[in-house]
Amino acid sequence: MTADLISRARAGDGDAFRELTEPHRRELQVHCYRMLGSLQDAEDALQDALLAAWQGLAGYEGRASIRTWLYRIATTRCLNARRAAGRRPARAWNIPGVEPPEPTRLGEIVWLEPYPDALLDPAPLGPEARYEQTEAISLAFVTALQALPPRQLAVLVLRDVLGFPAGEVAAMLDSTVDSVTSALKRARAGLRGRRPTPGGSPAGAAVVTRFVRAYEAADVDALLALLTDDVFMSMPPMPLEYQGRDPVGRFCAAIFGAGRRFDLVPTRANGQPAFGAYLRTPSGARTGTGLITVTLDGERICALSRFEGSVLPFFGLPPSLPGPGRAASLPAPGRAASLPGPGRAASLPGPGRF
Incomplete structure (x- = not known):
């Protein structure tokens, strides 16, 4: 079935390409979010990755699964975004009529955005993953990830969050297993001082x-x-x-x-x-x-x-x-609006929409 979809997609069938990639779209978006800390940036990176996959499908040799191949492309796009100088800058205080007290400190991860639970991929993490699903998407964890150097961040997410074997991660990053192991060790050390992710309680x-x-x-x-x-x-x-x-x-x-x-x-x-x-x-x-x-x-x-x-x-x-006495139309609990948001392209170049 997969081979047939690949063959059709290579021949220019946009529907076949969507059928091939759609099962992985949500988890790839979450991956991009962990890498970038911003929902909007994650969606941009995902769209770039899908376009690159569409354009580069002829070069897919089948030595790795489609899922692994897509993760490699998405990770590369996220690393490029992390290294770019265009991350959103800090914004000045803008609440009229309110003078804020002196802050304890000034944060550096000003591009952080929340991620709707309704968009989370329900699929379990890989067998080697070190983090539980809830911790792996928590704001404390995602914030801590943003402070890591880009390559260490990529290795830690691919190995400890998603559970990819070291050999596959090395292939994704055009690196060696020794290099991946070293980067993972440094990344884990870099996270040791982060705020822990607390648990909930019946209360x-x-x-x-x-x-x-x-x-x-x-x-x-x-x-x-x-x-x-x-x-x-x-x-x-x-x-x-x-x-x-x-x-x-x-x-x-x-x-x-x-x-x-x-x-x-x-x-x-x-x-x-x-x-x-x-x-x-x-x-x-x-x-x-x-x-x-x-x-x-x-x-x-x-x-x-x-x-x-x-x-x-x-x-x-x-x-x-609306004011009191007028019914407000709100989404059902747990539902989120679809992306991309206002002002962002809803389709990609090339045949069809991905």
Whole structure:
């Protein structure tokens, strides 16, 4: 069956090419996301990889599976993107009427974006994978990956996350097994100091419910009672980062003290609870200002991340909600909008759409 599809695709049959590659599309997008930390960049890299695969299918010799061959192409495109100088820069504070407190530090991974759970590939990782599915897509892990040199990042994801054998990884990267083994050792050492990925608990749902109640009521004291002592807050693409209950409390007090009030709409991102944040306006309408992710550590919240409102469409969330008394049309829980997003090409050159 695969040989027939390859033969037809080589003859210019776009439908055959799509049938050949579609079973791997979702996992390839997740792979590109781990490599790049940005959903939009991942989709761009995936589109480039599929186009390269279409154009280079004549050179496929069958020595590796189609899946492995596609991973090789996608990894190369991601490495090229990582080495490019055009990553999105940090953005200045842009919330009117609010003066943020002094941050604990300025973050460097300002291009980070959340990934909708609805787009995650349900397929299990490879037999040699060292990371569980949830940890392998968590924001803490993806952020830590971005700090690795590009080649070490590629080796660690291919070996420890996806479970590809060392020989296959060496072939993907035009390298040797010894070089891959050395890069993997350095990459693992580079991750040792990262923040651990906490686990949830049976009380997690109750904690999230209390978080929503406190946030929507602008109750800073109730919010702080839910946080760990070393809670961490970030807000890409703004580089401001706050570490500890008191700094996070001062930030929340500045937001709520300016009179800003929000309604939260639940979704999920990177295997954890997330919420579209909608600012209440005097007219009664509510404007989408961002997406907040919540990381749980037992019965407390250990991390909060706030992303810009531009990511809301990826989660199937609208740019605004109507005022009270008017029904809002929201996606069913767990559903995400299809990519690419606004302003990005929906098709590739060449026969058909991939």
